[in-house]
Each structure stands twice: as structure tokens, then as C-alpha cells.
Amino acid sequence: MVTLYLVRHAEAEATPADFDRELTPYGKEQARNLGNYLKTREIPLDKIICSSAVRALTTAKLIAAPLGHTVHPDPAIYNASLDTLVQTLKNINSTSSILLVGHNPGVTLLLNYLADTTEESLSPCSLRIIELPADDWSSITAHSGQIKAP
Numbered sequence: 001m002v003t004l005y006l007v008r009h010a011e012a013e014a015t016p017a018d019f020d021r022e023l024t025p026y027g028k029e030q031a032r033n034l035g036n037y038l039k040t041r042e043i044p045l046d047k048i049i050c051s052s053a054v055r056a057l058t059t060a061k062l063i064a065a066p067l068g069h070t071v072h073p074d075p076a077i078y079n080a081s082l083d084t085l086v087q088t089l090k091n092i093n094s095t096s097s098i099l100l101v102g103h104n105p106g107v108t109l110l111l112n113y114l115a116d117t118t119e120e121s122l123s124p125c126s127l128r129i130i131e132l133p134a135d136d137w138s139s140i141t142a143h144s145g146q147i148k149a150p
Contacts, residue, residue, distance in 0.1 A: 002132050002140065003148075004089070004114065005045065005099040007034070007063070008107050010125040012055040019078065021055045030125035031062035038099075039066040041150070046095035049088070051077040051102050059125065060101040077102050082109040092137040116143035 011027035023031065038045070045067060050060035052073040060071040076084055077100070085106050092098060100107075108122045115130050122128070130145040 001096070002134050002137055003097040004130045004132065004145070005038075005043065005097065006107055006111055006122075006128045006130060007059065007099060007101045008104055008122040008124055008126055009051070009053075009056040009059040009101055010034075010062075012124070019053050021053070023055055023058050027055070027059070027124065028062060031059045032065075034125055034127060035063040035066045037150070038063065043067075044097055045069060045099050046097045047072060047092070048099045048101070049074050049077065049092075050100065051075075051080075053078045053103070056101045056103065060099075063099065063101070077106075079103060080106045082106065082113055085110045086113065086140070089140060090138050095137075098137075113142050114140070115145040115147050117147065 010030040011024045012021040013024055015021050048060055048064050048069050049072045050056045052075045057073050064071050104121055111128050127150050129148040132140050132145045134140045
């Protein structure tokens with residue numbers, strides 16, 4: 001069994017330079033609150049990966065801080081297609097639980113693909129936990145995941 005903690009980046013400012021968009025003060029609060037929530041729930045995370053865009057990287061770092069985790073930015077996650085996100089997960093070695101911070105529409109497409117749901121759009125800093133019946137990430141398959149309550 002592998003578990004994906006899927007997060008859309010927190011609320012960001014609306015500026016023309018998409019890659020460099022910063023979080024709003026509320027977005028920073030959202031990310032800190034999610035990190036603290038995960039810590040109080042003693043969520044077992046092996047690795048945190050995220051888009052290298054400023055808003056996703058900042059979200060991931062604020063979530064990771066109370067958990068004592070290092071964040072691993074991956075430029076491929078920025079505006080990634082569904083295929084790219086699936087391949088990114090399949091390339092992960094020797095971990096059973098991953099927190100991924102990315103962008104819409106990719107994170108919503110990934111959720112719907114893995115768990116066979118029909119969510120329209122993940123809200124900023126929303127969390128979905130997907131348990132997948134696979135021995136490792138390389139063997140994850142479509143529509144096999146179960147969404148778990150956070």
C-alpha cells in the first residue's frame with residue numbers, strides 16, 4: 001500500500017508572472033494550519049515533493065516546517081499534465097507515503113485518475129488522501145485508489 005497526500009498550493013496573489021506568484025497572507029496561514037494539522041494527526045510522511053513555482057514551494061515549506069521534513073522541488077510538477085504527474089509518482093523509489101503540492105488542473109486530474117472521482121477543482125490548500133493498493137509507486141494504476149478522511 002502506498003499513500004498520496006495531494007495538496008493544491010495555498011491561496012496566491014494574482015500577478016502577471018505566474019511562476020513567481022507569492023502566497024497571500026491568508027495563503028500562508030492556510031499552509032501553516034495544514035502543516036500543524038498533519039503534525040497533530042501524526043501523519044506518517046516519507047517525502048514531500050512540490051512544483052518549483054514560488055507559491056507551491058512556499059506552501060510545501062510551510063506545511064513541512066512543523067513536521068521537520070525537507071521539501072524536494074521538482075520543476076516537472078509546475079503546470080504538469082496528468083501523464084507527467086503520474087510518471088513523477090511512478091519514478092519515486094523506496095517511500096510509501098508522499099505529500100505532493102501542485103497546481104490545478106493537474107492535481108484535480110490526478111485525484112480523479114487515481115481515485116475514480118469526479119471533483120471539479122481542488123480549492124487552494126485542500127488536502128486529499130489517496131491510498132493505493134500497490135507495493136511501490138511504480139505499480140500504481142488508474143482508478144484503484146481509495147480516498148481517506150484526513
